[in-house]
Amino acid sequence: MLALIPLLPFAGFLVNATMGRRLPKTVTGGLASAVMVVSFLIAVTQVWALAAMPPESRQVNQVLFTWITAGDFSLDLAFRLDALSAVMILVITGIGSLIHIYSTAYMSHETDADFGRFFSYLNLFCFFMLMLVLGSNVLVMFVGWEGVGLCSYLLIGFYYEKQAAADAAKKAFVVNRIGDFAFILGALLLVVTFNSLDFTTIALAAKAMPVEVTFGTLSLITLLLFVGATGKSAQIPLYVWLPDAMEGPTPVSALIHAATMVTAGVYMIGRNAVLFEHAPITLGIVAVVGAATALMAGTIGLVQNDIKRVLAYSTVSQLGYMFLAMGMGAFGAGIFHLMTHAFFKACLFLGSGAVIHALHGEQDIRKMGGLKKHIPVTYWTFVIASVAIAGVPGLAGFFSKDEILFETFLHGHQILWGVGVLTSLLTATYMFRLVHLTFHGDERFGAVADGHDAHGHAPQHLSTPAPEHLSTPAPQHSHGVHLHDAPAPMAFALIVLAIGSILAGYVGVPHALGGHNNLGAWLEPAFQATNCGQPVATGELAGIALEDCLPGEEAGVEDHAALELSLMAVSSLVAFAGIGLASFLWLKRKDIPAQMATQFAGVHKLLLNKYYVDEVYDATIVQPIKVVSQEGLWRGFDVKIVDGAVNGAGYFVSGVSIVLRLLQNGSVKTYAASIFAGAVVILAFYLWR
């Protein structure tokens, strides 16, 4: 049964990839959505069965076949469901289903062939993503890991005729490959160290090892794996691909670049929690990188003008939060935020898609405004998700973000906590800047572009046809034109996700608020390698609990109720302050942002151009490699030196033979002369000696 969860979307992919071009949209889209829904239902039953087991033995294994055997190295293609992957498969199939349903309406303007292609990619993505989280060893995970990268490549480049889309797709793949370089080395080091790639085996072996106070093998392994995670999950220094990835269709941004794929790095750390716990140095690096990314992306998000890019930087920022949690060893908190974030960020992206859909491809928030009354469903769901991400008490984001901040403070990292709070303020501010500029204020979407825009990505959208819906003309709207709100499938997805954005947090209500942090308790065994039975069982529902596998103690949580409450108060205030600030600046006193932009032109430009990181990478890495390869290696070494030597040897031989040929001229006199000369030389030699 377990294997069916990923295999169903794969079947959907096969059908749509081979026949999608000839099938009507209702069939392709319907099939793709149906396999996801069925997959979700199976996932629910599987998780239900898992929940019925005693907590410390919650593990379901399914070995499909032995994949690679070479000498003493052998690897199964095997799936494993445990508390952690259970959360992930529910998120992937659940939110995945919603996004499939949403897409049937959103992509309906495409041709049948493109429509089929889109859904085949989307199904393939879900297959690989499920493989990633269900894989019971590093290599199966890596298949999923690279597979989702491939689908991300295909979907970012979905509008392949557009240069920016093709560039962004390649950039995403290549940057991810840089992370994979480290990931592979980490995997190899795992094999050499543990002689296994199975997660449980590794975790049990690592558990018996001492915690590495100084930098050792475990630190190196985890650091390499983390570098892999920075690629997939868009953290410093490899985050640069994610904002560009917004060239893909918006449902893709919601599914891949917000809810699922980009969280793979967080999941991977959670999957190897024991390993990371034994490498505190790496954990420290994870936390600092996470916090720095959160802050940096937050500042950039504050000034971007493309609705999807604001959300993209917000995603980078929130992922930074998750890594901060992982770095604190608060794995449960990180996964909690991963889950709540999946709801509200998917909702936000789909909402932005509905906006773009209504405006026929417009993505520049300076050309929006006042959409509230035109597209109420989109507006309300968007606002709910924004409130959730801002961390307003009672909604999903509040609980998960708060747990992260609390854990950070509790571990004595006040500076990182401060960074987290500051990021929280930024989050609330840029989200409500987005809400206000998009939905409130006066309607600017009718206005024809005024003058040349010096920066940002606006020019692209003005000079080229609407980036999405290439097949439809993009009429300029004027005031009073009737805008379509999200059609039924889109509205359905938005509403469900908005409800999720409110309720998702209640699975992890902290003890300080009278809850039981159910999610944390559920996840705890997965982070502790409690299933001490060797994962040799090949059937389903196999899991052995041993005596020493006790669920993690929950001590120390209740003692800090007062601290947690006061921290909550701080972050709630910060959330409201951010919302208030945004409302003041972008509703009341719209002149201030413009003034600040001119007054701090340098800073503004720096932020608008994303700290020029892309440019720096290009100048210091990309161009030098190109030039050296072209001029130095190819035209220089290969053509001049090696071939020069080879051809030179050839010329030498033919040159010598020309000279030698002259000697053999058939003239007896010449031969006689040379014999005489030779005799003289030999004679002279002997005499001289």
Next chain:
Amino acid sequence: MNGLPLLSIAILLPIVGSLALLFVSNRDGSKDGLVRNITLATSLVTFAVTLLLWAGFDPSAGAPAFQFVERHPWIPAFGIDYYVGIDGLSLMLLVLTGFLTPIALLSSWESVEKHVKEFSIFMLLLEASMLGVFSALDIFLFYIFWDFVLIPMYFLIGIWGYDQRIYAAVKFILYTMAGSVLMLVAIIGLSWLHQSATGEYSFDLLKLYELTIPEGTQYWFFLAFALAFIIKVPLFPFHTWLPDAHVQAPTPGSVILAGVMLKMGGYGLIRLAFPLFPEAALYFAPLLATLSVIAIVYGALVAMVQPDMKKLVAYSSVSHMGFVVLGIAAFNVQAIQGASYQMLAHGVSTGGLFCIVGMLSDRRHTRLITEFGGLKSVMPRLTAVMLILTLSSIGLPGMNGFIGEFLIMLGAFKWDPRFVVVAALGVILSAVYMLWMFQRVFYGKITNSHNAGLKDLSLREWAIIGPLAAAAIGMGVVPNVFLKPMEPAIQRLVDRVQSRQPLTAEKGSGIFSLPDDGKTGVNPQVRLISNPELPRVPVEKIPDPFSGGQR
């Protein structure tokens, strides 16, 4: 096995086919169709025979090392036999050869239009000699096949190639001949060593394996063999014949060249150079590994900046084959399994890439990347297949390229992680050059009006590329189908090299001397038992066996 000399049948079938072609009168090209059908049928039957060999092959560990063995005296005075037999490693390469030849032939049906009969004869002779290389157990026979391969390929490039075909053909043959001449000297020397140890000449590979050769001699012999093989692979810095040969060769030539001929180099290293001269091989292994990681990075970087698609794929071969040599240098089970697998995978993926480049070149008569762009909108099917092969080439997990690279890196990591750190850069770079090409050729809008009307894959082209794409995926999902038969063979070869335990002989008996501590140059896992009874022959004094009055 079942009475029929299947192995000889496989080798002889293409020769019989080419003889049959001699009787087809095709001076005016009117019988081109018949010639092509005979040729294709011959190669398909040959493929079927290689599959029969696979079906009849016993891969269990207890089975005989070499199966389908046939032995007939040939030149008894020198102990030269027609002696063939295969183990799992040979078997897989035979199947690869059998698989790729019909595909290469099909790819010629539109690109090769002149002298079809001669072309077909050369292709079949080429196939026969490649099959011979992978099955010969007599190293003289091996050498005959090895050098014979050059002749049809020389003509394929020189006659049916592109503009600068003569330069490329001459460069190809001189480069590879330079290596194989030295190998011939070493082969004769080996037989002479056998004579001085046992009293009779022998070119029997299995007997020569048992020889214990003094180190000084080993180094020279190893270098002579290895040079021939690494030129063929080709390893940096002996690779510059490859881009020229590939670019000038017709598509079927490129497919065979990249798909099978390069593998002869890797096969020679695994089968001959390392097990025959284990101590020397281990002494030089770090050097080989260094060159191979340079090749991986260098090939990739140079591939990245190529304006010509075919040259790009050619340089990518340098990079991929660098992985093969890295695996061989590490010489443990995982690394050799990986290297062998990588050879098969590279044959499939690069063979496929050359086919696609050939298809584009047939349509547009150019291979310059800048001439293309936006092809996805007019040829979605070709684009899809190209994507599969591209992904296989860059080693996406789940595709064939990954299995080989991973096992090589795993084996090499156990040996010396430093090489792997450099080699793994290839993982990044391959994505860069392949996807960049893919983007420039297939993505974007059609800017060149010549591309607007291009036809998508024809049925014949499906027959070429479909099996390759299927193999690229299948080999990634169920690699054990191919790994299992090779395992016993590779285990034996590795054992043979690793069993040569510690060095007891006086050091420096030859021209080279071993490092004293045994750490700097020699793999500490593997040492030599020097047989004191064996006469120590300084290499300079090896007499010419032909001068011994036997003639």
